[in-house]
Amino acid sequence: MSSENNSTTHQQETLDLSIALLERPSVTPDDDGCQDMLSERLAQAGFDCEFMYFGDRDKTGEHAEVKNLWARRGTTDPVICFAGHTDVVPTGDENNWTYPPFTPTIADGYLWARGAADMKTGIAAFTVAAERFVANHPKHNGSIAFLITSDEEGPSINGTVKVIETLEARQEKITYCLVGEPSSTDTLGDIIKNGRRGSLGAELVVLGKQGHVAYPHLACNPIHAAMAALAELTAAKWDNGNEYFPATSLQISNIFSGTGATNVIPETLDAVFNFRFSTETTEDELREKTHAIFDKHFKDSKASYMIHWKLSGQPFLTPEGKLVSACQQAIKAVTDIDATLSTSGGTSDGRFIAPTGAQVVELGVRNATIHQVDEKVEIDDLGKLAQIYEGILENLLLD
Secondary structure, eight states: OHHHHHHHHHHHHHHHHHHHTTTTTTBEEEEEEEEEEEEHHHHHHHHEEEEESSBBBTSSTTTTTEEEEEEESSSSSSSEEEEEEOOBOOOOGGGGSSTTTOOEEEEEEEESSSIIIIIHHHHHHHHHHHHHHHHOOOOOOOEEEEESSSSSSSOOSSSSSHHHHHHHTTTOOOSSEEEEOOOOOSSSSSEOOEEEEEEEEEOOOOOBEEEETTGGGGSHHHHHHHHHHHHHHHHHHEEEEEHHHHHOEEEEEEEOOOSOTTTTEOOOEEEEEEEEOOOTOHHHHHHHHHHHHHHHTTTTTTEEEEEEEEEEEEEOOSSHHHHHHHHHHHHHHHHHOOOEOOOOOOOOOOHHHGGGTOEEEESSSOTTTTTTTEEEEEEEHHHHHHHHHHHHHHHHHHH
């Protein structure tokens, strides 16, 4: 691994590039020039850079045009891909921030800015690691690639998923993928995400009949009709999980009903719930069991129901093997930490890459302040992360 002098260089280069990226207010789905900056640097390191645009150019919101970068150095296998996103979540009221969210500030040992943890410092560390690895090993084995999107924090319909579809269509395969999401919990490198649970969302609509609360026999209350079914739904046991995944869970996040008046039985009830599911359960099984519960409770009811389903991602798992080992060894060499494997947390763009057959892990800075006011990351971790990424390249691409 690198010497102490190289560690200092990693630190400064990663910090400088992080600041340059963080100065750009790239609120999803706007890239705001971040990918141009990255492509210029990667091109100098011998990468072939390709921008891919998906969506509608002149619209905003769900179908806005999204900019994506695919950069590759080399033409042979294995292909090691660094994946990440330049878009960030909105800041909220900027007056609540200690420092302006798009004015990167160094204070108290931290770099403060929106996107500092999630995940522009990870992208900066990727880039520095690749540059230094190529400089030291210009005739390395295999290929190094970057898949950078600006549609991860948004609806995720014109970003990584579309790039992967394009790569698959031209039979361009990723062997190993390292997603730079902030995976660490207490200290840098303590957690490697080697999988994620699936996410299945549902929007429930219960239709009754509006009426006066004093004449319930002339109405049909959708709230009453839904209560027993929702109670059974939340009490149901879906599976027991396994050695890699916790048991599947369900959470109701929103319930809407009522007219605003206290003497009116409403006509409809809307509820939103979500399954985070393990590899022990399938999407179809969750849907079937849910419908069975509602069918039972609505069998003799005057009310009716509909459920609109949305699958955000299937569960995926990268078992212990070459990629996981390469990551653990690199972390140990830099931090002297024995990294733990985990599948906890939400979804990431890894859910679009894993189905292609690629081994996928997530490894990045601490996630303590992601999506929060005063998002920040430890400055000392930046150079170490770049060293870890460079070490992973060495472990996978050098004989």
